[in-house]
Amino acid sequence: MIPKDHLFDFMLIHADTSLIISQRLSEWCGHGPVLEQDMAMTNLALDHIGRARLLYQYASELENAGRSEDELAFLRDELDYKNLLLAEYPNTDFAFTVTRQFFLDAFYIDLLDKLSGSADSRLAHIANKSLKETQYHYKWSSDWMIRLGDGTEISHEKVQNAVDRLWEYTGEIFQPAECELGMMEAGVAPSYEELSDSWHQRVNSVLAEATLKKPQSTWQQKGGKTGHHTEHLGYLLAEMQYMQRAYPGLDW
Amino acid sequence: MIETHYNSETKQRIERAIQVLETVSDPEIPVLSVLDLGVIRQMKIVNQLLHVDITPTYSGCPAMKVIELSVEAALLEAGLGPVQIHTVIDPAWTTDWISEEGQRKLREYGIAPPNTAERIARLKGDAPRIACPRCGSEDTVCVSEFGSTACKAFYKCKSCLEPFDYFKCH
Numbered sequence: 041m042i043p044k045d046h047l048f049d050f051m052l053i054h055a056d057t058s059l060i061i062s063q064r065l066s067e068w069c070g071h072g073p074v075l076e077q078d079m080a081m082t083n084l085a086l087d088h089i090g091r092a093r094l095l096y097q098y099a100s101e102l103e104n105a106g107r108s109e110d111e112l113a114f115l116r117d118e119l120d121y122k123n124l125l126l127a128e129y130p131n132t133d134f135a136f137t138v139t140r141q142f143f144l145d146a147f148y149i150d151l152l153d154k155l156s157g158s159a160d161s162r163l164a165h166i167a168n169k170s171l172k173e174t175q176y177h178y179k180w181s182s183d184w185m186i187r188l189g190d191g192t193e194i195s196h197e198k199v200q201n202a203v204d205r206l207w208e209y210t211g212e213i214f215q216p217a218e219c220e221l222g223m224m225e226a227g228v229a230p231s232y233e234e235l236s237d238s239w240h241q242r243v244n245s246v247l248a249e250a251t252l253k254k255p256q257s258t259w260q261q262k263g264g265k266t267g268h269h270t271e272h273l274g275y276l277l278a279e280m281q282y283m284q285r286a287y288p289g290l291d292w
Numbered sequence: 293m294i295e296t297h298y299n300s301e302t303k304q305r306i307e308r309a310i311q312v313l314e315t316v317s318d319p320e321i322p323v324l325s326v327l328d329l330g331v332i333r334q335m336k337i338v339n340q341l342l343h344v345d346i347t348p349t350y351s352g353c354p355a356m357k358v359i360e361l362s363v364e365a366a367l368l369e370a371g372l373g374p375v376q377i378h379t380v381i382d383p384a385w386t387t388d389w390i391s392e393e394g395q396r397k398l399r400e401y402g403i404a405p406p407n408t409a410e411r412i413a414r415l416k417g418d419a420p421r422i423a424c425p426r427c428g429s430e431d432t433v434c435v436s437e438f439g440s441t442a443c444k445a446f447y448k449c450k451s452c453l454e455p456f457d458y459f460k461c462h
């Protein structure tokens with residue numbers, strides 16, 4: 041048996057990551073570099089919000105404290121969000137957005153694949169549903185890494201800069217939080233060492249094809265999973281939570 | 293897929309429900325009924341309550357709420373209530389569940405239907421060949437992996453030069 045609070049925390053890490061990256065991607069709506077990519081990024085945002093909902097619904101049932109999926113998504117404070125720091129990093133430019141997405145997709149494609157065989161059947165079903173979508177996202181983000189990296193001098197420089205700047209937010213992904221350790225022990229979540237290996241393999245091969253250099257720096261940020269966020273999250277939440285805070289219980 | 297092994301009264305109610313659902317269309321691709329789309333997974337009657345299991349195409353598909361409401365409204369209007377709608381995600385929806393009738397309707401509507409050859413091509417690492425729904429030419433090119441809705445990609449035909457939507461394999 042997995043302790044319920046471990047499962048709940050695990051759902052929040054991935055629900056919050058999905059919600060926050062969705063909010064970031066949707067900021068591109070109407071601002072994409074070309075219409076097709078504007079639509080691509082908002083499509084990604086939609087898939088992520090769908091995944092966030094499935095995870096929050098499960099979290100809400102696990103907690104069994106009367107907090108709805110909306111309350112979990114919109115009425116917690118910054119310290120209670122457990123998303124990966126990478127997800128909250130500002131869009132900055134198209135190269136940053138693509139790189140951020142690629143780093144996350146390269147993780148989720150293997151995590152979801154493993155989770156779709158999880159001993160927790162509800163989690164397995166959610167993972168299986170999301171995996172199909174993430175495979176498509178991964179294709180988009182890795183294609184763009186290669187296109188930008190192996191593109192013009194300017195696109196190469198911009199995407200290399202994004203890789204260098206975002207690198208310090210990738211280590212945290214594989215530093216298991218307490219709930220993740222508990223889930224690994226119970227055989228519900230896969231080993232993060234294995235996931236880290238496959239992530240590095242994917243990243244090495246795409247960066248090489250994109251003629252990009254893998255950063256040498258080993259210093260890494262951490263804190264997202266325990267609620268210690270960068271200064272960017274507060275601004276994002278202020279905008280995202282505005283409607284629910286101003287009109288409590290607001291519904292469509 | 294839709295259970296009908298019941299006593300005659302129950303069976304009749306389910307059969308009528310199926311007829312009604314043939315008239316409920318997908319809000320984003322109105323030529324397809326919810327049955328063509330393959331999102332209705334099961335219907336059964338327990339204690340007079342008609343249970344309908346619906347599965348989402350994509351997990352964030354904004355049409356799902358509308359589909360659920362239209363299904364419930366249509367069944368109630370036909371006097372087949374009370375109705376309860378359930379969302380199920382396992383097994384995950386696949387374009388393989390789009391009926392043959394649905395594939396034909398898509399093509400006539402100008403949307404290239406999902407093509408299993410695409411799946412095979414991807415496995416081999418080849419670029420898939422998608423036939424233009426207007427002229428049938430396979431000389432087409434993908435303009436964007438993401439189209440006007442979650443379920444479509446955007447293509448252009450190099451023979452007749454028309455752009456078209458492709459209902460992507462999922």
Ligand SMILES: [Zn+2]
Pocket residue numbers: 424425426427428429449450451452453454
């Ligand atoms: Zn054509």
